[in-house]
Amino acid sequence: MQEKNTMRLNPLWQELIKAVRQEVVPAVGCTEPVSLALAAAIAAQRLGKPVEKIAARVSANLMKNGMGVTVPGTGRTGLLIAAAVGALGGDPDGKLEVLKKLTEEQVAAGKRMVAEKRVQIAVAAVPHVLYSEATVSHGTDWVKVAIADQHTNVIRIEANGVVLFEAADQDASVQAAGYSLGDLKASDVFDFAMQAPLADIAFIREAAQLNDALATEGMKGDYGLHIGATLKRQSENGLLSDCLMTRVLMRTTAASDARMGGAPLPAMTNSGSGNQGIAATVPVLVVAEYVKADEETLTRALMLSHMMAIYIHSKLPKLSALCAVTTASMGAAAGMVWLLKRDFSCVCMAISSMIGDVSGMICDGAANSCSMKVSTAVGAASKAVMMALEGIRVTGDEGIVANDIDVSIGNIGDLACKGMVQTDDQILEIMLRKA
DSSP states (O other): OHHHHHHHTOHHHHHHHHHHHHHSOEESSOHHHHHHHHHHHHHHHHHOSOOOEEEEEEOHHHHHHHSSOEETTTTEESHHHHHHHHHHHOOTTOGGGTTTTOOHHHHHHHHHHHHTTOEEEEEOOOSOSSEEEEEEEETTEEEEEEEESSTTOEEEEEETTEEEEEOSOTTOHHHHHTOOOTTOOHHHHHHHHHHSOHHHHGGGHHHHHHHHHHHHHHTTSOSTTOHHHHHHHHHHTTSSOOOHHHHHHHHHHHHHHHHHTTOSSOEEOBTTBHHHHHHHHHHHHHHHHHTTOOHHHHHHHHHHHHHHHHHHHTTSOSSOSBOTHHHHHHHHHHHHHHHHSOOHHHHHHHHHHHHHHHTTOBOOOSSTTHHHHHHHHHHHHHHHHHHHHTTOOOOTTSTTOOSSHHHHHHHHHHIIIIITHHHHHHHHHHHHHHO
């Protein structure tokens, strides 16, 4: 009873609970094409007739992230098939699991629609970094649904020129998120994860269940670049040692292989990304198993990882040229090092070293190669953890790293928000040149 009262008296912790519940949710498939699939599904429901054509528009960043990723259950990549199966078989109430119940017949119909060029897509000139819009039509009747700022945040529904719904403030990302982090600091995140009532944060264990299932599926070697399964074989062949950090790499990368390769299993996301959710979850789970952590210890380590990842990502645009698997892996580094040495200063050391190591990794769209970036980021996290255990870190005299951990995290945000805008444009130009 006392714990519950403490929770009620701590408004910051209440906001952090809201943040984790909003940002750590299940998704089937890469969240950018899924966002477009959701818009198409909602539009098709409103149309109430068989969908004959789809005209889609997305932001440049969403185009970049949706071009090369496999859509679960289809064996195809890209936004065209995502829009088609979303309209023909998507669950309009399914949010990021909109494609969970696709049938073979619906997938086949979606493929025919794409082959017959009845699905068109273009880049929308909109202020939103994250934007997906689907217009579905039957004869002269049409319905348009637009999503912005968050992957499931519908901002406008229009039918035959009549606006049926329009969000009051389309640019209110805090309103879309449903929470505010205010002047949050890394120490606040740590205190929350360590002291919040266990019953109020126990839900985070579902992340371990879902993402571990993806890792198990990925270890079969049937998805993506088979990186996790390859590392396992080479460990058995003696080219890699069978150590804790090899297991961290194998299982985390296998989960990403499965997700990016189209496995029809949900991933628990973080900050709108399945790969970020995997990176924030699986390394912590593997280390927790190694130290034989009890249920409460695992729960608090997972919460530390996921909330730290959310805090760091809050300094970034929703989508950018910076690969946010790196920031999610900073959360994982926090969770891993805490499991091995219960000390906040070690948490700061590990994050600082990661900022000095991989904070410049680019995001060139969602694809099977994301598993390579996951392995790189998680490898960097493992290295940073080993350094922190010996009191070693990248110091505040080096590069963008500052002595204060929160200043360092703010510097990552400046890099993504200001320094990498032109990089993002160039990446998309290169990718569209290949299309």
